[in-house]
Amino acid sequence: MSQGVVQEKVTTALLSALDGARQKGQLKATAWPALTLDAPKRPEWGDLASTVAMSLASSEQKAPHDIAQIIVENLSQRDQIFDRVEIVRPGFLNLTIKPALWQEVLHEVGEQGTRYGQANIGTGRRVLVEYVSANPTGPLHVGHGRGAAVGQAVCRLLATIGYDVVGEYYVNDAGRQMKLLGASVYARYQELSGRTIDFPEDGYHGTYITAVAQQIRDQLDRVEGELTPRDLEARCRALAYQELLGLIRDDLKSFGIEFQSWFSEATLLESKAVERALDELKTRGLLFEQEGAWWFRSSKYGDEKDRVVRKQDGEFTYLASDIAYHHDKLRRGYDVLINVFGADHHGYIPRMQAVMQAYGHPKERLQVVLVQLVKLLRGGVEVKMSKRTGEFITMREVIDEVGADAAKFYFLMRDSTTHLEFDLELAKQRSADNPVYYVQYAHARICSLWRVASERGIARPSAAEADLTVLTDPDELGLIKKLSAYPEVIQASALAFEPHRVTYYLQQLAAQLHTFYNKHRVLPPATDQEHDETAAAEIVTSKRTAARLVLMGAVQQVLRNGLEVLGISAPEHM
RNA sequence: GCGCCCGUAGCUCAGUCGGAUAGAGCAUCAGCCUUCUAAGCUGAGGGUCGCUGGUUCGAUUCCAGCCGGGCGCACCA
Numbered sequence: 001m002s003q004g005v006v007q008e009k010v011t012t013a014l015l016s017a018l019d020g021a022r023q024k025g026q027l028k029a030t031a032w033p034a035l036t037l038d039a040p041k042r043p044e045w046g047d048l049a050s051t052v053a054m055s056l057a058s059s060e061q062k063a064p065h066d067i068a069q070i071i072v073e074n075l076s077q078r079d080q081i082f083d084r085v086e087i088v089r090p091g092f093l094n095l096t097i098k099p100a101l102w103q104e105v106l107h108e109v110g111e112q113g114t115r116y117g118q119a120n121i122g123t124g125r126r127v128l129v130e131y132v133s134a135n136p137t138g139p140l141h142v143g144h145g146r147g148a149a150v151g152q153a154v155c156r157l158l159a160t161i162g163y164d165v166v167g168e169y170y171v172n173d174a175g176r177q178m179k180l181l182g183a184s185v186y187a188r189y190q191e192l193s194g195r196t197i198d199f200p201e202d203g204y205h206g207t208y209i210t211a212v213a214q215q216i217r218d219q220l221d222r223v224e225g226e227l228t229p230r231d232l233e234a235r236c237r238a239l240a241y242q243e244l245l246g247l248i249r250d251d252l253k254s255f256g257i258e259f260q261s262w263f264s265e266a267t268l269l270e271s272k273a274v275e276r277a278l279d280e281l282k283t284r285g286l287l288f289e290q291e292g293a294w295w296f297r298s299s300k301y302g303d304e305k306d307r308v309v310r311k312q313d314g315e316f317t318y319l320a321s322d323i324a325y326h327h328d329k330l331r332r333g334y335d336v337l338i339n340v341f342g343a344d345h346h347g348y349i350p351r352m353q354a355v356m357q358a359y360g361h362p363k364e365r366l367q368v369v370l371v372q373l374v375k376l377l378r379g380g381v382e383v384k385m386s387k388r389t390g391e392f393i394t395m396r397e398v399i400d401e402v403g404a405d406a407a408k409f410y411f412l413m414r415d416s417t418t419h420l421e422f423d424l425e426l427a428k429q430r431s432a433d434n435p436v437y438y439v440q441y442a443h444a445r446i447c448s449l450w451r452v453a454s455e456r457g458i459a460r461p462s463a464a465e466a467d468l469t470v471l472t473d474p475d476e477l478g479l480i481k482k483l484s485a486y487p488e489v490i491q492a493s494a495l496a497f498e499p500h501r502v503t504y505y506l507q508q509l510a511a512q513l514h515t516f517y518n519k520h521r522v523l524p525p526a527t528d529q530e531h532d533e534t535a536a537a538e539i540v541t542s543k544r545t546a547a548r549l550v551l552m553g554a555v556q557q558v559l560r561n562g563l564e565v566l567g568i569s570a571p572e573h574m
Numbered sequence: 575g576c577g578c579c580c581g582u583a584g585c586u587c588a589g590u591c592g593g594a595u596a597g598a599g600c601a602u603c604a605g606c607c608u609u610c611u612a613a614g615c616u617g618a619g620g621g622u623c624g625c626u627g628g629u630u631c632g633a634u635u636c637c638a639g640c641c642g643g644g645c646g647c648a649c650c651a
């Protein structure tokens with residue numbers, strides 16, 4: 001299921017009307033365009049609108065209005081589904097759905113529970129999502145936080161529509177950065193022992209380096225004298241790596257992110273997988289030697305130029321490891337590879353897609369989700385970040401300051417390809433105004449209803465037990481319509497790798513809930529003193545209470561499901 | 575110079591497989607708690623959808639050019 005019950009029935013009805021018209025010779029097209037049902041902006045335009053008639057106009061060589069007319073004439077079960085079917089101006093088909101059909105949505109949500117919104121579009125297909133993959137040379141910073149939030153949400157979205165998803169972290173535990181890390185820690189280590197040595201050029205200056213050096217010093221205290229400087233530096237490198245990777249795991253954990261898989265670059269080199277991957281390219285005639293270096297003929301597949309994979313000095317480039325890594329991903333049998341990249345790596349996309357093609361796969365096998373870097377502000381002033389000078393705001397600091405839920409929601413509020421301004425002072429200072437609380441509050445408010453209801457001995461009925469036909473108020477139907485759109489939001493969001501659509505949807509749903517909550521009562525007043533005092537007040541009968549409790553339960557369920565997809569908690573109290 | 579991303583309300587941003595009078599939050603102003611959580615609600619003001627052309631019955635959405643901002647163009651990772 002990828003549509004709500006209502007949308008499904010309407011789509012089916014429209015399609016059979018189109019088919020009926022074709023059989024009668026009124027329409028001639030052999031295939032119909034995708035039937036998308038929009039929720040019109042204005043209430044008088046009905047509940048759902050279709051533009052099929054207009055999009056068929058040119059191919060049918062008929063006026064849109066006439067086509068719409070033909071469709072309407074051929075609608076078979078019209079009275080069971082629609083209250084009103086209107087054709088407007090150029091050829092809009094404005095459909096008003098019977099409340100009874102809308103009420104079915106509540107049965108759907110009630111029966112499916114946490115599964116509401118799931119689909120089987122990706123069933124049987126395996127996806128590998130690689131994200132974060134920060135070098136273990138320092139703590140994660142804010143940009144990684146955004147990548148982590150987006151990567152996790154993409155994983156969960158795809159899993160929700162049926163894909164078999166694995167989230168993987170590629171650990172760059174080999175090469176130059178590791179050597180620099182070791183040398184930097186070693187230098188600090190020596191300083192702690194009262195010896196001064198030249199700090200490596202391009203080394204890591206962050207204070208965490210000294211902290212790590214101190215820890216290593218405590219650990220190596222007894223054996224230090226037995227180690228040669230060379231061994232000592234190697235120990236520094238190994239221990240610093242372990243320490244920093246551990247820090248990264250901890251940071252991710254406190255951010256609520258868990259990877260199913262950690263993949264080490266070093267293992268590719270040790271197992272000669274890099275050589276093998278390159279050999280395969282050589283066999284395919286895609287590797288050539290020039291000026292003492294080996295090149296990958298990526299320009300053959302649309303890259304702007306060929307790329308070095310093995311340098312004159314015999315060392316592999318980073319790209320060589322990456323080729324082997326992606327070769328390995330393909331070997332592991334994933335149908336789709338998704339890489340969540342920082343936008344500063346966008347130039348890397350063509351050569352990675354060239355790798356796909358070099359191994360005989362369509363370039364679409366690799367999909368890239370670009371995440372723009374976060375522009376960090378503190379009190380309106382931009383904070384420049386650089387690992388080299390060690391001055392940057394870590395992801396940990398952000399989590400500590402604004403909380404994991406708020407940070408995630410913030411990261412997932414906008415399209416990941418756009419720049420994100422993140423003002424720490426603002427986020428801290430107005431933390432109660434953060435939109436995440438708005439959504440969570442809607443959820444907590446409903447939970448509060450359950451508590452009060454139970455105190456008063458009011459039972460919470462299932463959708464089947466309640467008489468839902470009393471739900472005819474526009475606000476009630478409005479909420480139901482919103483709930484019925486959820487499956488499509490999830491599907492569209494997943495297929496486009498755009499979690500922010502879910503965030504946006506949740507804000508809208510929460511807004512409708514808050515409006516409803518302020519305007520209507522679910523439970524009858526505690527004291528039955530003055531029902532008559534406010535003449536306009538609606539009478540909350542037990543029947544109405546029962547139906548509204550079902551409605552509230554459905555809203556709560558969808559809020560929870562949506563937050564779950566985003567990796568954000570749905571608190572019961574606030 | 576070439577390539578990618580972005581340009582929508584004072585600010586931060588949604589919306590665009592082409593559709594009917596372009597939306598939200600923040601900020602500003604005016605209101606709403608003796609009743610289910612006011613972390614909430616109601617109302618008001620605020621727009622040449624960067625500019626110019628093109629395609630179309632219809633363009634904020636697609637195409638081209640230009641302007642402005644960001645990023646990338648290593649035998650670094």
